[in-house]
């Protein structure tokens with residue numbers, strides 16, 4: 426094939442891939458001119474060397490399957506987005522942190538997400554699933570990819586209103602809101618002590634699983650204290666905690682919608 430950019434859905438379509446189990450990253454990369462090798466790597470999770478029409482991707486053989494696949498797809502993203510003579514070495518941090526600012530790492534993560542968790546397939550599998558890490562883990566198993574990437578897709582294409590927040594002890598690093606969550610709900614810059622995420626970040630032993638918390642622990646909107654949201658927080662690296670916030674009780678969102686309508690009258 427020619428060496429031009431192809432969107433993930435185009436690649437999948439050209440290869441006739443319609444089911445998650447058919448998303449074979451090595452074969453897809455090969456089709457795009459890149460060979461994936463698995464080797465012991467130190468200090469990086471994956472790297473790519475490309476020149477002209479050919480690239481070699483090396484992925485850390487010691488990583489779990491979901492991470493290896495995501496790393497391979499991420500490097501393929503570099504290949505598709507920044508072709509020609511390229512060399513990237515990508516660390517663990519890149520896969521958890523680079524989901525917001527527009528840069529080559531975010532674009533490679535986005536490419537990997539669209540390739541391994543295609544919207545139409547993902548929506549079908551996520552339909553009516555709860556917005557929790559238990560559900561995200563199940564889906565990560567079906568699509569054989571990383572938990573972070575899967576949780577982002579669950580918020581974006583799941584059936585219920587939710588936000589995903591990634592935080593460290595100092596502050597919120599990034600967040601993703603689902604399409605049904607209005608812009609006025611903006612997560613606090615710092616993690617409030619009134620959240621489960623705070624306890625996880627400070628090493629407290631906690632029962633796992635979602636808990637209902639007051640919405641003002643997460644959002645600064647002046648009426649937030651009147652509502653509850655369901656929080657599920659998990660540690661994903663030494664530094665980072667991921668939080669799914671799900672409006673299982675949608676009253677806050679409905680009331681905000683009403684406010685909006687009142688303003689317009």
Ligand SMILES: [Zn+2]
Pocket residue numbers: 499500503513514515519529530533
């Ligand atoms: Zn990268």
